[in-house]
Amino acid sequence: MSVVPADVAPDAAVGEPESARAAAELGPRARLWPSLVAVYRAQLSRARVARIPLLFVATFQSVGIMILMRGVVSGGGEARSVVAGSSVLVVAFVALNLLAQYFGQLRAGGGLDHYATLPVPPASVVLGAAGAYASFTVPGTVVTAVFGCVLFGLPLTHLWVLAAVIPLAGAALAGLGAALGLLAPRPELATLLGQLGMSAALLLGVLPADRMPEVVRLARDLLPSTYGVEALARTFGARPDWAFVLGDLAVCGVVGVLSLAAATWAYRRAAVR
Helix, strand or coil: CCCCCCHCCCCCCCCCCHHHHHHHCCCCCCCHHHHHHHHHHHHHHHHHHHHHHHHHHHHHHHHHHHHHCCCCCCCCHHHHHHHHHHHHHHHHHHHHHHHHHHHHHHHCCCCCHHHHCCCCCCHHHHHHHHHHHCCCHHEEEEEEEEEHHHCCCCCCCCCCHHHHHHHHHHHHHHHHHHHHHHHHHHHHHHHHHHHHHHHHHHHHHCHHHCCCCCHHHHHHHHHHHHHHHHHHCCCCCCCCCCHHHHHHHHHHHHHHHHHHHHHHHHHHHHHCC
């Protein structure tokens, strides 16, 4: 057995500050965009099998609502509201309801501790999960909109506006769902809040606004999905007013940024507890 003198030991092992060695071991934090893409892909592949059946449920639910409303709504502005609200309801079911349940279970099961140990920005976790859940809504929303247009005799010409409505309404509702799930102290409460949010999107989005009391209309204006519904409903007219359509989409986008920022703050708050 030989003893190595201290003066021949490597400089990295002797006399090096603890903070320098810790920085060398941890390495730099990942950037936002690569982290977001990685979380998005992981969530998309993980939830694909489990969420597809629920997507069918959301689609059939919206289609069934339109069939029921066909007996009391013949056409005109009310039909446009029913079709637009039912289409965005698919987004609310997945992006709001299911995401609230997911983050509620993630917090209760200690899953946030796993993400907290990763060198990724908190915003990438929230945005990646929200984007993955919102992606599942695209087929169901398109199917619901096409079926509703055929059922009520509405034009299919401007359905391309769904390319803007789905991501903007999805971002607003996903941010709200993530915030509800992260702020709820128990997963059961997160599930309840997600269900209540989806019910609000159903009642305030599908039912024609002209038949609602003034107080309910004010509550409808506070719902993030309302502006996506209004933007889509306006495009079913003979001559859509594109200035109002763009205005509704802009409001929906601003609400989406605010709700995702609130969800990121809720994630930071939940991760340190």
